[in-house]
Amino acid sequence: MRDKSADISLTVNGERVQERVDARKTLVDFLRDDLALTGSHVGCEHGVCGACTVRVNGEIVRGCLMLAVQCDGAKIETIEGLSDSGEVADLQAAFEQRNALQCGFCTPGMLTAAQELLERSKTVPSRDEIREHLSGNYCRCTGYHAIVDAVEAVAQARAGDRK
Amino acid sequence: MKITDDSPPTLTALDRPNSYIGRSVPRPNLQRLTQGRGQYVSDVALPRMAHVAFVRSPHAHARIVKIVTETAKNAPGVVAIVTGAEIAKVMTPWVGVLTHLKGLKSAPQAPIAIERACWQGEAVCAVVARTRAEAEDACELIDVSYEQLVPITDPETALDAGTPAMHASLGDNLCFERKLDVGAVDKAFAESDTVVEATFRFGRHTGVTNEPRSIVADWNEGEQRMTVYQGTQAPHMMQNLFAKHLGIAEHQVRVLTKDVGGSFGIKVHTYADEMATVALSKLLKRPVKFVADRIESFVTDIHARDHRIKAKIGVSKDGTITAFEIDDLTGIGPYSVYPRTSGIEANQIVNLVGGPYSCPNYRAQARVVFQNKNVMCQYRAVGHPIATAVTEGLVELAAARIGMDPLEFRRRNMISDDAYPAQSAAGLKFEKLSHHESIAHLDAMMNYAGLRAEQKKLRDKGIYRGIGFASFIEVTNPSAAFYGVGGARITSMDGATVKLDAQGAIIVQTGVTEQGQGAEAVVAQCVASAFGVPIEMVRVITGDTDNTPYGGGTWASRAAGIGGEAAWQAGKALRANVLAVAGAMLQAKPEELDIRNAIVIDKEKGTERLPLDELARVAYFRPDTLPPGFQAELMATRHYVPRAWPFAFTNGIQASYLEVDVDTGFVRLLKHWCVEDCGTIINPQLVDEQIRGGVVQGIGAALFEHCLYDERGQLLNGNMADYLVPMAAEMPDIECGHVVSPTADSELGAKGAGEAGTAGAPGCVMNAINDALRPLGAQPLTDMPFTPDKILRALGKV
Numbered sequence: 001m002r003d004k005s006a007d008i009s010l011t012v013n014g015e016r017v018q019e020r021v022d023a024r025k026t027l028v029d030f031l032r033d034d035l036a037l038t039g040s041h042v043g044c045e046h047g048v049c050g051a052c053t054v055r056v057n058g059e060i061v062r063g064c065l066m067l068a069v070q071c072d073g074a075k076i077e078t079i080e081g082l083s084d085s086g087e088v089a090d091l092q093a094a095f096e097q098r099n100a101l102q103c104g105f106c107t108p109g110m111l112t113a114a115q116e117l118l119e120r121s122k123t124v125p126s127r128d129e130i131r132e133h134l135s136g137n138y139c140r141c142t143g144y145h146a147i148v149d150a151v152e153a154v155a156q157a158r159a160g161d162r163k
Numbered sequence: 164m165k166i167t168d169d170s171p172p173t174l175t176a177l178d179r180p181n182s183y184i185g186r187s188v189p190r191p192n193l194q195r196l197t198q199g200r201g202q203y204v205s206d207v208a209l210p211r212m213a214h215v216a217f218v219r220s221p222h223a224h225a226r227i228v229k230i231v232t233e234t235a236k237n238a239p240g241v242v243a244i245v246t247g248a249e250i251a252k253v254m255t256p257w258v259g260v261l262t263h264l265k266g267l268k269s270a271p272q273a274p275i276a277i278e279r280a281c282w283q284g285e286a287v288c289a290v291v292a293r294t295r296a297e298a299e300d301a302c303e304l305i306d307v308s309y310e311q312l313v314p315i316t317d318p319e320t321a322l323d324a325g326t327p328a329m330h331a332s333l334g335d336n337l338c339f340e341r342k343l344d345v346g347a348v349d350k351a352f353a354e355s356d357t358v359v360e361a362t363f364r365f366g367r368h369t370g371v372t373n374e375p376r377s378i379v380a381d382w383n384e385g386e387q388r389m390t391v392y393q394g395t396q397a398p399h400m401m402q403n404l405f406a407k408h409l410g411i412a413e414h415q416v417r418v419l420t421k422d423v424g425g426s427f428g429i430k431v432h433t434y435a436d437e438m439a440t441v442a443l444s445k446l447l448k449r450p451v452k453f454v455a456d457r458i459e460s461f462v463t464d465i466h467a468r469d470h471r472i473k474a475k476i477g478v479s480k481d482g483t484i485t486a487f488e489i490d491d492l493t494g495i496g497p498y499s500v501y502p503r504t505s506g507i508e509a510n511q512i513v514n515l516v517g518g519p520y521s522c523p524n525y526r527a528q529a530r531v532v533f534q535n536k537n538v539m540c541q542y543r544a545v546g547h548p549i550a551t552a553v554t555e556g557l558v559e560l561a562a563a564r565i566g567m568d569p570l571e572f573r574r575r576n577m578i579s580d581d582a583y584p585a586q587s588a589a590g591l592k593f594e595k596l597s598h599h600e601s602i603a604h605l606d607a608m609m610n611y612a613g614l615r616a617e618q619k620k621l622r623d624k625g626i627y628r629g630i631g632f633a634s635f636i637e638v639t640n641p642s643a644a645f646y647g648v649g650g651a652r653i654t655s656m657d658g659a660t661v662k663l664d665a666q667g668a669i670i671v672q673t674g675v676t677e678q679g680q681g682a683e684a685v686v687a688q689c690v691a692s693a694f695g696v697p698i699e700m701v702r703v704i705t706g707d708t709d710n711t712p713y714g715g716g717t718w719a720s721r722a723a724g725i726g727g728e729a730a731w732q733a734g735k736a737l738r739a740n741v742l743a744v745a746g747a748m749l750q751a752k753p754e755e756l757d758i759r760n761a762i763v764i765d766k767e768k769g770t771e772r773l774p775l776d777e778l779a780r781v782a783y784f785r786p787d788t789l790p791p792g793f794q795a796e797l798m799a800t801r802h803y804v805p806r807a808w809p810f811a812f813t814n815g816i817q818a819s820y821l822e823v824d825v826d827t828g829f830v831r832l833l834k835h836w837c838v839e840d841c842g843t844i845i846n847p848q849l850v851d852e853q854i855r856g857g858v859v860q861g862i863g864a865a866l867f868e869h870c871l872y873d874e875r876g877q878l879l880n881g882n883m884a885d886y887l888v889p890m891a892a893e894m895p896d897i898e899c900g901h902v903v904s905p906t907a908d909s910e911l912g913a914k915g916a917g918e919a920g921t922a923g924a925p926g927c928v929m930n931a932i933n934d935a936l937r938p939l940g941a942q943p944l945t946d947m948p949f950t951p952d953k954i955l956r957a958l959g960k961v
Contacts, residue, residue, distance in 0.1 A: 022296070033294075038206040039199015041424070043373045044457045048883035051373055079199035092197040096189055099852050103679030104196030105373040105424030111197065127896070135892035138883070140373050140425045141679050143859030143920075144891040146852055 008072040012037070013081025021068045028052040028063030030071075031078060039079040039108045043138065050137035053109035054078050060116050079108035088115050091154050100150035102141030110137045114151045124155045177843065177911065180759045183688035183698055184911070187848035190684040191703065192677070201422040204377035204394045205454045212379065212450040213242050215440055216298035218288040218305050219462070220280030223316065223535040223876025225309035227278055230288055235304035240297030243447055244305070245289045245439075247275035254442040255408045257433060259499035261649030264506045267339040267531075269499035270330035274439035280309070281329070281497035282537050283877055284462025286436050291443055291451060314535040314876040318471070318494035321532035329497055329533035338499055339506035339531040341513050345588045346524035351486035355477030359561045363553050364946040365925075367469035368868035370542055371888050374424020375455035376464065378437045380444035389416045391441060394423040396431040396676055397716035402708045403652045404433055404502065405441050420706030426678040427543040427860065429464050431718050433501040436463060461881035466870055467508065467542035469494055470549050474516075476557035477524075482567050484576045486524035487517040487588075489553060493531050496538035502651045505539050506531050511546025511638070514589050516554050518636040519598050519814065520576045525588035535876045544921035545719075547637060548861055552926030552947070555633040559930045560943060569632055569930075570602055570611065577602075577634070591636075594807075596814040597840045597902040598634060605632075605816050605838040608900050614820060622938060628822045628833070629935025633927035639720035639841070639915025640811035640906070642804065656804035657726045658712025659733040661690055663741060663797040665783045667761055667775030668700045671733070674714015675726030676706050680917060681849040682722040686730040688845055689911065693734025694741075695758030696775070712800060720915020723845055724811060725803055728909040732801035744782050744795045745773055803909065811906045811914040815839030817858070817923035819931040825939065825958060828951030830866060830932060832895040839919045840902040843912035850916045851899040857920020858897050863889045864921075865928035869948050 004023045011017070012035060019034055026045075031037045031054065043051035045064045052063035055077040082088045088111050094100070101107040117125060117133040125133070130151045131144065139147065177184045195201050220227075232244045256271035276287045288305055292298035315321055315329060321336040328335050352358055379392040389409065395401050398418040406413040423430065440453040455463065470493045477485035491512050495505035509529040517525050562572035577598040578585050585593045605611075611630075618628045646653040660672040671690050677683045687701040704710060712729075715721060738758055745763040746753035749772055757766040763773040781788060782795040789795065805811060818836040823829070837854050844850050867887035871879040880886045905912025925947060932954070933943050941957040955961045 024296070032206075036208075037199075038203075041203070041374065042205065042454075043375075043424075044883045046457065046882060046884065049373060083198040083200075092194070095197050096193040099190065099193075099681070099848050101193065101196055101679070102681070102852065102856065103373065103423060103425045104193070104201055105203065105422075107197055108199040128892075131891040131894070135890045138371075138373060138888060138890060140371060140427070140860070140888070141856045142852060143855035143857075143889075143897060144894050145855050145897050148891065148896075 006069045008069055010071050010074050010076060012076045013078060023067065023069050025068045026064050027054070027066040027068050027071055030068035031063060037078050037080055041105050041108065043105070048138065050109045050113065051106055053112045053137065055112060060112055079112060082112065082115070090157065091115060094150040094154045098146050098150040100142060100146040106137055106139045110134065110139065110147060113137050118155055118158060121155065124159045127152060179692055181695065182692040184692050184845055185847065187846055188684060188688055188698055190681050191687055192683055196422070203374050203422045203424050204379060204392050205374055207379045207392045209379065209381055209450040212452055213291045213293060213447065214295040214298050215289050215291045215443055215451050215453045216295060216302050217286035217436055218290070218302045218307060220276065220283060220285045220287050222280060222309055222311050223283045223314035224312040225280050226312060227276060227280060227287055228308040228310050231306040235290065235301040238297070238301040238304055240293035241301045242291040242293070245443060245446065247273055247277035247287065250275050250439055250442050251277060253409065253445050254438060255410065257408060257501040259501035259504045261504050261646065261651055263649035264339055264504060264510060267499065267504060267506045268333050269338060270333060272435060272498045272501065274435050274442055282535055284537060286439065289439055289443060291447060316534055316536060316872060316874055316876045318492050318532050318534060321494065321534055336533045337530060338495060338533055339509065341510060341529045343513055343525065343527040343589060348486050348488060348524045348526040351524040352477045355485045356480045357561065357564050358475060358477045359557060359564055360475045361556060361560060361943060361945050363472045363474060363556060365468045365470045365549050366869035366947050367466045368864055368870055369461065369464050369466045370427045370429035372425035372427065372429050375457065375460045376430060376434060376437065377454045378440050379450055379452045380441040381450040382444040382448055384448045387415060389441065389445065391416065391418045393418055393420060394430055395420050396426050396678060396718050397653065398676060398706055398708050399674065399713055400653050400716065408438065409441065409445060418708045420676055423678050428541050428545065428718065432465055432503060432540050434463065457883060458881050461870070461886065462537055462878055465500060465540040465542060466537050467539055468549060468864065469539060470512065472549065472553050474553045474557055476561050478561045478565060480565065482565060482572050482575045484520055484522040487522060488526045489516050491529040494534035494536065495531055496536050497533055498538055500538050500540035502653065503541055503646065507541055508546045512550045514591055515546060515550035515636065518587050518591060519578065519634045521578045522576065523588055536872055543857065543860060544918040547635060547918060547922035548864060548925045551633050551635045551922050552929055555926040556929055556945060559631065559933065563937060570606060573634060574599065574602060591812065592808060593812050594906055595904040596636065596812060597904050598814055600902045601814060601816045601838045601840060604900050604902060605818055605836055608838065608898060609818050609836045626822065627825055627935045627939070628820065629931035629933065631819045631927050631930025631934050632816060633923040633930060634816045635814065635919065635923040637720065637813045637919050637922050638810045639813055640724040640805050641719045641721060642806065642809050644809035645719065654713060654715045656802050657714035657729050658800060658802040659686065659726070659730040660712055660798060660800040661694065661733040661737045663737065663779055665779050667779045668702070669694060669696055670702050670704065671730060672704045672711045673726055673730060674712045674716065675722040676717045678717050680717070680722065680853060681846065682717060682726060684849060685723045685727050685845050689727045689730040690734040693731045694738045696761045700761060712802065720917040724909065724913045724915050725805065727845055727913055728911050729801055729803040731911050732803060733799050736799035736801055740796045740799055741778065744778055747789050747793050748778065748781060749773060805908050807908040811908065813839060813841050813914045813919060815919050815923065817927040819927045821928065821931045821935065823932060823935045823954060828954035830949065832862065832893065835895050835897045837897065837920060837923065838900040838902065839916065840904050841916040842903065842905040842914035844901060844903065845913055853916045854899050854920045855897045857918060858924045859889050859894055861921040861924025862894065862928060864947060865925040866948050
């Protein structure tokens with residue numbers, strides 16, 4: 001298997017990256033092991049828990065269900081990039097203030113998924129809509145209530161800013 | 164009146180100027196986690212680090228005839244292939260027994276199976292390679308020949324004469340048995356007006372921590388030291404166990420625990436594959452990493468709750484409970500788990516059934532048997548969800564039978580709030596509980612009468628909603644009575660060391676560990692309040708056996724109540740030391756000074772006298788200016804262990820409001836409430852979030868989670884697509900309320916809150932489902948999890 005590798009060239013958090021990767025390597029393993037971007041987490045490796053959620057060409061994907069070789073030419077954003085650009089700063093602050101995370105393992109994926117909902121919503125999403133959108137992200141610690149509170153608060157604040 | 168807000172705690176002598184006790188201070192360590200810049204063990208990478216993967220038995224019970232490794236040895240990247248016999252040369256086996264659980268027996272367990280595999284998933288061979296992928300590739304090339312043995316899978320027949328013993332040396336399959344007979348049970352049942360019987364079943368489930376178990380072991384041959392990076396709740400306990408079974412001294416082992424991706428009791432046990440990883444590092448003289456993948460987690464993370472309980476309650480016409488009786492049977496896998504044993508859950512059930520009630524007649528039997536399935540052990544709320552569901556299930560069935568409102572029925576039977584100290588029929592000692600006040604608070608908070616009216620109105624329209632309750636008691640702040648007296652080296656004590664740094668900031672080292680529950684925040688709050696600095700000036704260090712006081716860590720809802728008290732006392736001790744320095748510098752009496760907001764002040768007038776950074780400058784760099792013979796002591800350590808009570812019991816009551824779709828059997832959770840009493844509340848937000856998270860884990864048990872085994876001992880749903888966990892869309896909002904009865908055993912008065920949610924939620928949801936279906940004449944549901952299939956069967960629709 002090992003000789004089945006490929007050269008890929010992509011952008012990760014705004015940086016150009018060129019690497020040779022095993023064809024079988026998942027995107028999240030590539031990010032974590034090859035680029036040492038350990039903010040994307042590996043929880044289930046079969047697309048259920050959402051801990052590896054990252055953004056590829058503007059869409060959120062499961063980093064464990066996509067291969068690194070499929071990302072040749074792609075633009076990847078991880079929690080480290082979203083943090084440094086300030087794009088999710090208000091969500092992060094709300095999560096911290098509301099204690100919407102405990103162990104924090106799901107949090108990068110949760111924030112990335114929540115940001116997608118807030119970007120797409122034309123109006124403030126209801127609590128049920130927030131719950132529905134985040135239903136692919138497993139959190140074992142919080143029971144979700146605090147997460148929904150935090151996302152709802154940011155949605156309202158952003159809507160207020162738009163007015 | 165409807166109480167919608169979380170009720171504020173009452174404060175006492177802890178209310179120092181600028182006190183953080185009772186305030187919802189955000190946790191100091193959250194930004195690194197929201198930015199993805201934490202350090203979980205799965206993130207750790209060391210120079211020369213190799214990765215281990217395990218060949219695991221596909222059979223529940225099999226003799227290992229031969230292991231052929233030649234092809235695998237030559238596979239790319241392979242460093243070593245190690246069998247159980249080889250690893251036995253560097254690590255001794257262990258036996259999971261405790262002397263205070265009389266008669267509990269188990270057999271020696273090895274890091275890697277030797278000659279025989281006893282459950283599907285037990286490791287039979289280790290492959291160490293450059294990468295995990297290469298290690299897994301080589302595992303595929305190892306040829307293990309097995310001779311299948313008859314698996315013991317059904318606890319009901321495990322004790323039959325015809326069933327062979329799991330371990331011949333033990334004689335039979337009875338791991339542990341406990342019997343209790345208090346009062347006059349037979350007489351009480353005979354004199355009862357009504358006796359209600361039911362058989363309750365609790366499906367095996369597991370913790371499903373988001374980060375799987377992870378460990379990096381690094382033996383340094385030059386230093387003769389083992390450094391272990393481990394996602395664990397109890398670093399000092401693990402230090403002892405690694406040292407003991409490697410045959411080295413404890414000071415030769417350092418356990419480091421930084422961020423842990425969820426634990427819930429899963430990460431407080433000895434796991435064979437983690438012990439093997441440590442042994443492999445010693446053998447290979449290089450760092451070795453093991454991170455369980457999800458299927459490995461399902462077949463090796465401890466399971467819990469596989470209990471069948473036949474239960475009985477007697478009541479008189481006026482609604483008085485006359486007697487409880489239970490017969491518990493549980494299968495715990497092939498070994499009792501080391502070092503906490505697999506007898507504790509059954510033991511707790513015997514202790515806890517009937518606990519909130521003043522009924523004096525109680526008989527219990529519990530039998531714990533071996534079987535060829537994954538091991539079972541202590542998972543969040545150990546025994547409480549089962550004891551609570553059985554007790555509260557019986558209570559609501561009995562109340563319905565005699566036509567009494569379930570809250571009224573409880574009020575008539577619960578131990579009165581002014582009766583403390585009190586003792587339960589099982590012998591549990593309660594310092595101060597608040598069942599009646601909790602019910603009153605819940606009744607108002609949920610608008611019970613209004614909900615009943617709504618329920619009635621909707622029933623007429625064919626909409627079936629249910630309201631269910633579960634009162635509970637919870638074991639927290641355990642003393643040495645839990646494990647120490649049984650011979651386990653698991654300390655019930657915890658310590659805190661507090662240091663004034665050279666700029667006047669505070670560094671705290673604590674023995675409790677951060678698992679995400681907020682222990683670091685609580686410790687910082689206690690120290691900042693006791694000493695007198697803004698919380699931003701306090702940095703907390705946890706999870707390092709080289710650099711923290713010896714402590715038990717995080718389990719049994721002990722971190723805040725025990726670790727918090729140690730931190731509070733250490734903060735006070737350092738304040739006294741610092742005021743002695745201030746007194747010397749200011750030529751004032753130390754007892755007339757205090758520290759507020761990082762400034763030494765006159766206690767009486769509040770006048771600012773000396774900033775702490777100036778005090779630190781003088782004490783550290785110009786001690787020559789202090790009076791002759793005066794030595795500043797700017798570091799203080801205090802320990803705390805509960806002594807007055809074996810456990811600080813807490814109590815509370817939960818309510819669930821839900822709707823059952825009687826055509827599909829689906830349950831929609833509409834709302835959940837919890838009122839609980841954990842004594843002094845150090846951080847209201849953190850307490851509420853412990854409750855909410857715990858409730859949802861309990862809901863998982865009630866509705867979704869089940870490790871399904873077939874009769875051959877094969878796990879059928881070891882993945883997250885087939886084993887369902889609660890996700891955001893199915894969960895309700897959860898309202899929390901509090902009653903505050905501090906323990907007098909500590910100055911803080913804080914009890915634990917980490918398991919209350921999980922203790923009550925399953926029984927509460929069960930009662931709500933049965934309440935919803937009662938008008939339809941459905942058989943009461945008592946077999947968790949309550950899947951749509953079971954609900955439709957209870958309705959006679961399938």
